[in-house]
Amino acid sequence: MKTFLAAAAALFMASSAFAAPASLTVHADRPGPTINKYVYGQFSEMLGTGIYGGIYVGEKSPIPNTRGFRNDVIAALKELKVPLVRWPGGCYADEYHWRDGIGPKDKRVTRLNTNWGGVEDPNTFGTHEFFDFAELIGADAYINANMGTGTAAEAAQWLEYMTGNQDTTLVKERKANGRDKPFKVAIYALGNETWGCGGNMRAEYYADQYNQWATFMKTAQQPGPIMLASGDRSGDWTDFTKVLMDNRRAPMDGISLHYYTVLGDKWEIKDNATGFNEEGWARVLANTLKMDGYIKTHDDMMSAAEKKSDRPTKKVGLYIDEWGTWFKPAPGSNPGFLQQQNTIRDAVVAAANLNIFHKYADRVQMTSIAQTVNVLQAMILTDGAKMVLTPTYHVFHMYKPFQDATSLPIDLKTGNYTFGGITMPQVSASAAKTKSGAIVVGLANLDPHNAAVVSATLAGVKAGKVKGEILTGATMDAHNTFDKPDTVHPVAFNGAKLANGKLSLSLPPKSVVVLTLQ
């Protein structure tokens, strides 16, 4: 008994007594910019089973569907309040010809996704189906036009087909294909990863191409779509942002940035999605936190360019339209389909990134996590008729109140989580004020072993009650499967206490917590 008590005491000392308490001040007295709801966007590429099988199964499928869209997936995404979906790629966007996907389905041509797994695209999910899907889940549409193998005329005609309202041949064709009123295009992007799969261009060449193309993207839609240029791969590449900012002549409302979280220093070095060790946990989280510095670098560069050209600041947004974890493919899957499991590590990655995006709400106007269903850091996994919600889905669900809320500055002093030579802040946080006046605080504990005691002050607001939700797992790779779909799911969090205007709580190891204060 004595030995047991000594061991328990030693464990307690190791796990909590030495963990430095974190102090958090939420400045409700200094409201910041609005967190654009598009920060919670999703990316759905025609890749692997991301669309076919995952979202769209066709009207004749035995899987319950509405006009071919899986009822289970549609309901789950509607519940998530997805504000925006990006389609058709990704690399596939630069091989996609919109005419292949309109008109009678039995006449549509089959193409290949040559970048990802050589999967066949029967084009039964085309423009009309994409908008039908977006409307079913209540999302706005982000269309990525083909600059790699397309022409400016093709992109301009697609825009007219979608948004035109006069009596042109293209509008008549849209009507004949079943859509009377124009579709609304929220974002129109010209090219994707133009430094790589989108054409291996130099920044200067792409900037010229962008200006030329954007000049001709005319539309009856008012206001017109946000016009988006394809930007850098990650913060350590900065030439596209710089060159685009310095050479913009045609409308350019935003520049994209892609950053995937992998295991190593190079994109090629990937971890297993499950069954990883603590080094994998620590490396992945340390890498994901680099998003903060990358955004800052680009934001600073954009501000400098705006200042130099005497243009208003923060007018061009940073659109992080691909982000998330990229692990080794699920055993037995087609490697090109980019299928991976999703664990509590992915959940902590998601929360940490959302907290970073909130911090830069004045510049980051949109993000879309890669990808919605069955691809990379997905919200949902499917297998035939089966569907499971991932830990990442639950984080997006918990963070819903942040959409269109006012970002609040925070001061956070936290101890570190260290493994081997890898060190990072133990706690990640962000706060906002919702339209109904509630204060929401999102927190993540990046330490897989130690709880984090947090003492918070709310400046400029008196809260009378607090409620919360928590997501955590028994192991670092806790995840949901088709057989055990609820291993990782949010539960009520009653561990936060309000006393004398102070909030105190203890965040369990490897957890995500969202608090609502009123």
Ligand code: AHR
């Ligand atoms: O999201 C998967 C791929 O990653 C996209 O097709 C491409 O844009 C990026 O390299």
